[in-house]
Amino acid sequence: MADQKNLIIALILSVGILVGFHYIYEAPRQERIKQEHRMLAEKKAQEAAQSGIVSPTNPTGATPGVSTPTLPQVQQIVSRDEALKLSKRVTIDTPHMKGSINLKGGFIDDITLKDYKVVNTDDSPLISLFSPQGAEKPYYADFGWVAGNHTLTSLPSSETIWTSTSETLVPNQPITLSWENGQGLRFERLISVDDQYLFTITQKVINNTTQNHILYPYGLISRTGTPTLEGAAILHEGFLGVYEGKYKETDYKDALKKSKVDFDTKGGWMGITDKYWLVALAPENDKTYKSTINHTVLNNQDKYQTDYLGPDYNLAPNQSIEHKTFLFSGAKKLKILAGYADTHNIERFDLAIDFGWLYFLTKPLFYLLDFLHSLIGNFGLCILGLTILVRLALFPLANNSYKTFSKMRYLNPEITRLKERYGTDRMKMNQELMALYKREKINPMAGCLPILIQIPVFFALYKVLYISIEMRHAPFFGWIHDLSMPDPTSIINLFGLLPFEPFFTLGAWPIVMGITMFLQQKLNPQPTDATQAKIMAFLPLIFTFVCANFPSGLVIYWTWGNMLSILQQWAIMKKYKPKLTKETLSHLKAPKNGK
Numbered sequence: 001m002a003d004q005k006n007l008i009i010a011l012i013l014s015v016g017i018l019v020g021f022h023y024i025y026e027a028p029r030q031e032r033i034k035q036e037h038r039m040l041a042e043k044k045a046q047e048a049a050q051s052g053i054v055s056p057t058n059p060t061g062a063t064p065g066v067s068t069p070t071l072p073q074v075q076q077i078v079s080r081d082e083a084l085k086l087s088k089r090v091t092i093d094t095p096h097m098k099g100s101i102n103l104k105g106g107f108i109d110d111i112t113l114k115d116y117k118v119v120n121t122d123d124s125p126l127i128s129l130f131s132p133q134g135a136e137k138p139y140y141a142d143f144g145w146v147a148g149n150h151t152l153t154s155l156p157s158s159e160t161i162w163t164s165t166s167e168t169l170v171p172n173q174p175i176t177l178s179w180e181n182g183q184g185l186r187f188e189r190l191i192s193v194d195d196q197y198l199f200t201i202t203q204k205v206i207n208n209t210t211q212n213h214i215l216y217p218y219g220l221i222s223r224t225g226t227p228t229l230e231g232a233a234i235l236h237e238g239f240l241g242v243y244e245g246k247y248k249e250t251d252y253k254d255a256l257k258k259s260k261v262d263f264d265t266k267g268g269w270m271g272i273t274d275k276y277w278l279v280a281l282a283p284e285n286d287k288t289y290k291s292t293i294n295h296t297v298l299n300n301q302d303k304y305q306t307d308y309l310g311p312d313y314n315l316a317p318n319q320s321i322e323h324k325t326f327l328f329s330g331a332k333k334l335k336i337l338a339g340y341a342d343t344h345n346i347e348r349f350d351l352a353i354d355f356g357w358l359y360f361l362t363k364p365l366f367y368l369l370d371f372l373h374s375l376i377g378n379f380g381l382c383i384l385g386l387t388i389l390v391r392l393a394l395f396p397l398a399n400n401s402y403k404t405f406s407k408m409r410y411l412n413p414e415i416t417r418l419k420e421r422y423g424t425d426r427m428k429m430n431q432e433l434m435a436l437y438k439r440e441k442i443n444p445m446a447g448c449l450p451i452l453i454q455i456p457v458f459f460a461l462y463k464v465l466y467i468s469i470e471m472r473h474a475p476f477f478g479w480i481h482d483l484s485m486p487d488p489t490s491i492i493n494l495f496g497l498l499p500f501e502p503f504f505t506l507g508a509w510p511i512v513m514g515i516t517m518f519l520q521q522k523l524n525p526q527p528t529d530a531t532q533a534k535i536m537a538f539l540p541l542i543f544t545f546v547c548a549n550f551p552s553g554l555v556i557y558w559t560w561g562n563m564l565s566i567l568q569q570w571a572i573m574k575k576y577k578p579k580l581t582k583e584t585l586s587h588l589k590a591p592k593n594g595k
Contacts, residue, residue, distance in 0.1 A: 083134035105158040109140030137225035148214030154181040184209035197330025213315040217323035220307035241270035261293040276469040282326040380476030465551040483553030514544030516562035
């Protein structure tokens with residue numbers, strides 16, 4: 001009893017130490033690191049601005065001698081709605097997006113996703129992906145040309161007022177933005193949008209002069225302010241892309257440290273990703289580009305940018321040049337990204353979804369869940385169905401495992417006899433125990449094999465639930481309205497019966513999971529070592545608290561799996577009677593105090 005009490009105290013102290021370490025040491029340390037990164041970034045930005053290499057007026061980091069577009073500068077910050085009213089706009093309206101294009105500068109800077117809310121409530125606002133200059137955190141895409149010689153004095157800039165052929169951009173009805181520079185050049189942008197999340201921007205320049213001009217096309221995505229990050233080790237947030245056929249990631253922390261990252265690539269794509277949302281550029285894939293990731297600090301705000309600078313185009317007199325870029329701005333749905341990769345030859349575009357190093361298991365698992373969802377219509381039921389499929393696949397291994405458990409339970413009296421006989425001589429005790437297992441043809445590790453196989457499935461499902469937008473706000477039954485989030489109920493306020501908000505949640509599903517884990521444990525043979533037995537007895541309680549913060553879909557998977565295991569194990573133990581050797585049977589039939 002005293003040992004049990006000491007074990008409980010040790011567990012409580014361990015949890016207290018971990019929590020205290022986080023709030024007293026780790027959290028302040030992370031804040032200090034963040035401040036150090038900001039100071040370092042500001043210093044590098046100042047040095048870069050002084051050297052003229054990278055500055056707010058040189059956003060693409062182009063090669064020396066090549067002029068670059070100027071970003072719009074806004075002094076006063078207003079609300080997003082007010083910022084949208086400051087300029088004339090072309091309305092965007094598709095089945096899944098709405099927004100507008102700013103005719104001043106030609107920025108695509110207003111995108112709202114019609115199908116997704118910020119939180120899972122009826123009155124929640126929709127997800128706004130892009131935001132215009134003048135708002136708190138501008139986020140937009142821009143396209144244009146950079147002059148390669150000094151014969152041009154006027155190129156489209158942030159102050160350019162474009163003329164549009166239509167006031168609304170809808171699928172299958174492109175618009176053309178046009179502007180003449182007064183020097184004989186006419187600039188046009190043909191912009192189309194499909195019924196999902198892809199824009200096609202075709203830039204065209206018509207030369208009505210008698211001179212040759214060298215122009216470089218560019219495209220950029222600019223984001224002001226570091227977004228609120230999930231901070232999970234299994235999730236990448238920040239810059240990503242495919243360069244020379246290789247997928248590469250750069251998080252915000254690395255961008256703060258380096259200020260500028262360069263890539264040379266033929267084709268490929270580059271963008272900025274959040275957990276569920278992606279903005280990406282995919283220029284023509286048969287040309288070579290210089291792509292950069294930039295970080296600067298302006299007006300005490302972090303400014304992030306990913307861009308490309310294309311090859312030089314020789315614009316002859318009375319001729320024209322064109323350059324096409326795809327812009328994706330929307331939800332990271334695997335079928336959509338894979339579809340664009342095939343139809344528009346955007347190389348490895350599905351890698352924008354972070355399936356992790358277990359992708360060979362995670363991706364098929366997602367496809368299986370998605371297929372089941374097409375049949376059932378509820379991802380919670382799909383998880384139950386997936387659990388059954390996994391159990392069926394492991395049925396032979398599980399059966400052998402449970403038969404081993406059943407046989408070991410029959411041997412408990414013999415194991416107790418050995419412990420009494422050899423007392424504190426652990427070496428001799430283990431030798432005799434191994435001899436007993438060998439005689440009865442028992443492999444003690446056989447029970448671990450099904451569990452070991454299920455561990456990758458468990459983590460793969462965790463990954464799928466965590467990163468897949470299809471799981472976001474996906475309901476089950478009862479109080480589970482979002483399978484990607486923890487169980488919202490708590491035993492602290494009696495699952496909502498008491499009128500106060502609990503200081504931490506311990507929902508019904510984690511508790512049921514803990515109970516099923518406890519029942520399953522009781523069916524298994526108990527460890528021969530007393531200390532191990534006590535630790536194992538506390539595992540269901542520990543896992544109950546650990547799983548309280550897991551996605552509810554994962555807890556449902558685990559709980560349902562435990563229930564199936566209990567039924568399978570109980571049925572085997574009910575019907576299966578092991579055949580023991582005569583030597584063991586004689587020991588089992590001997591008096592309890594027999595030596």
